[in-house]
Amino acid sequence: MTWQRFALPTAALVLLFAAWEALFRASGFNLELFPPPSRIVATIFRLLEPTEARPVPILLIHIGVSVGRLLAAMLIALVVGVGIGLLMGMNRYVYAAFQPLVNALIPIPAYAYIPILLLWAGRGDLSIVIVTAISACLPLIYNTTAGVRGVERGQIRALRTFGASRIDVMRLVLLPATLTSIVAGLRLAFGQAWRTLVGAEFIATPKAGLGYMIFNARNLLQVEVMFVGLFALGVFGFLFIYVLVGRLEDRTVVRWGMLSRQ
């Protein structure tokens, strides 16, 4: 089924780009404002060229800054989200107290916190990373909680017969048993975080990042650069969600038979 997994999506993409190219060129639109893919690809190469003043190509700088912020936010979200999720999953009183709050927070788009953060922490990496971490935290809390609550009673009881402490139970059973849910949460969290990051970079950064690149290109009327930004967001989002998380899944829960790849 390799052709289905690789050839088919590639063909669809090529076809889509070809249609876009043909349509825009035939339309008589101003191609500066309505760029076909060929011009966007040319712009990618232009932005990937090092210059005298800038030895590292500008596109790579923007990508690097955004990816760096994303990873920092994900790391924070992972520790905080899994920690809170474990607490909520292990103790029914904590669960009863906080589950409604978590449910109320989930639908709030994290962008909505940006104005507050701008006042509290100002423009810059701190505000961006915080808001991105908030957005990534919630799916991790939710999934970890659900995962812990779904752990087989026998797995905990069997461990307790050996004289296991609560810490032992958490370390040897709850965390690994919850990994399927945590990894699924990680997938959602990466998506949320990437989206939130771009929104935050529109307004909360003074100088760099893919969101900044796109937003700033508007002032200069560089539509091609905006599209380059969109392409980069798509490519890296895909890499994080499907390649990175998928790899993690393959090496852990799929290998252990806790999740099947269909």
Add this chain to the structure above:
Amino acid sequence: MTPKIRIANLRKTFTDPEGGAEVEAIREVMFDIEPGRFVILFGPSGCGKSTLLNIIAGFEAPSAGEVLLEGKPITGPGPERGFVFQEFVMYPWRTVLGNVAIGLDVQKKLDKPARDARARELVKLVGLAGFEDRYTHVLSGGMKQRVAIARALATDPEILLMDEPFGALDAQTRRSLQDDLLRIWQQMSKTIVFVTHSVQEAVLLGDRVISLSPRPSTINGVFDIDLKRPRDTTSRDFAEIERKLMALLAGTGGQRATLVHD
């Protein structure tokens, strides 16, 4: 000789979480278990024999009465009581060796080489040599139960509590595990408390069969079986004891009696 386990005037009632009604599971049970014996708790499905075993394990507390382990009240699970569950309790993120060693990892009494050696010894004892590095999702039900037995024995408990451990296995696999369990029991001189609703299994394995009535449980018969081991399931004496147990089941509305000659 002090009994290994003494159950005196034991009662257990559950409170229905919905209506708050009291459900009486065990009405009045008392018996002693001598060290080194293979004791069967026998009775129809739903008669409270598993609840009784869970109380001995320390997973549940009695509503009234005493459960003593060498004269001391049982307040929770402990390393002198190993447990094998009816459902195959596995830690799928660990290999066969890792599953068997998980109790050793909790107790941390052995260094890594000794821990590995001990786990290997147990894997071999239950007939799984060569499967040490496999993950458990590739194992059959019978093999999983072998892992569970090895895991319970790895920390060298004095007592092995088994809750219908072979109930979910096909007849042939069940027979082979029964034989291996008897071999291990004779070799290691453990006290075994074994729950089953199979007449044949009870007579094949037990030194003593304690028969429980349907809910609310009381003891409606105790049989000391002095048939020579290995027991011949087709002998007249064997059939005679089976018939007595069957009569108990039938007399108490035990319509789910198992008269299958595996």
